[in-house]
Amino acid sequence: MDGLSWDKQDGLLPAIVQDAATLRVLMLGYMNREALAQTLASGHVTFYSRSRQRLWTKGETSGNVLQLLAIEADCDGDTLLVQARPQGPTCHLGRDSCFEHAPDDFLAELDGLVARRERERPAGSYTTRLFEQGRRSIAQKVGEEGVETALAGVIEDDAALCGEAADLLYHLLVLLRARGLSLDDAVAVLKSRHGQPHRGSEPA
Known part of the structure; x- marks a missing residue:
């Protein structure tokens, strides 16, 4: 965690979430240190909400959590790739992905x-x-x-x-x-x- 480039974007890193089974991109969120720590500790993908200024775990109200399988940083250490197993639709519109036409396997x-x-x-x-x-x-x-x-x-x-x-x-x-x-x-x-x-x- 200390090797990541937290200072580039005011302590936040974009986190791209991918379905571990189909490799489909599900959503994009942001993590700070606390969100990443909670994700690793709980096994449920947690983000930092820039609008609400607090941590939020995906699915905390809907139940459609993202079960963490793996996290990898990119070559610059300023973006995270999160592989997860979705428990229900990821998008608030009821779709599997926030990107309607995201390709998958x-x-x-x-x-x-x-x-x-x-x-x-x-x-x-x-x-x-x-x-x-x-x-x-x-x-x-x-x-x-x-x-x-x-x-x-x-x-x-x-x-x-x-x-x-x-x-x-x-x-x-x-x-x-x-x-x-x-x-x-x-x-x-x-x-x-x-x-x-x-x-x-x-x-x-």
């Missing part, structure tokens, strides 16, 4: 939805039905979708290929969750392989 968002379906098992959900049928049935479905995707890649048009690829990705996410894994676990393997020779050939 939809595949990660879908993975989160699959995880909720696995926990909650809502009636009438296709994903719930897959989980209740068990891993063997889900794995069979992934195999079928894989074959259909391969065939579409050879004998069908682009729209058909994209449709089959989408089905394959979705069912693969369900299979990973059925094994207690997530998209992040598969991505971590890809990251570990990045830049490494593949089966004796050139790096990917």
Whole structure:
């Protein structure tokens, strides 16, 4: 905390909040030393309100808190990047982000939805039905979708290929969750392989 450039903006640092799962930018706030200390101590993202001249924890009235996962300062030490897990909409207008068209990682968002379906098992959900049928049935479905995707890649048009690829990705996410894994676990393997020779050939 002492290494940050608090003196540049009257003791305040802009804090960009990002959804840790989808990487979508959720909001921008400001932190002073006390707000940063409280954020680290409580695990809930807390800011300094310039209009109210006091600390405020996001969600203190709405309940839509931001659960802290990580904080990183930029190269100049005068801006913070906060990764958090939002518990409900971040924007006061009821949107996920204060930036309506902020890009995100939809595949990660879908993975989160699959995880909720696995926990909650809502009636009438296709994903719930897959989980209740068990891993063997889900794995069979992934195999079928894989074959259909391969065939579409050879004998069908682009729209058909994209449709089959989408089905394959979705069912693969369900299979990973059925094994207690997530998209992040598969991505971590890809990251570990990045830049490494593949089966004796050139790096990917």
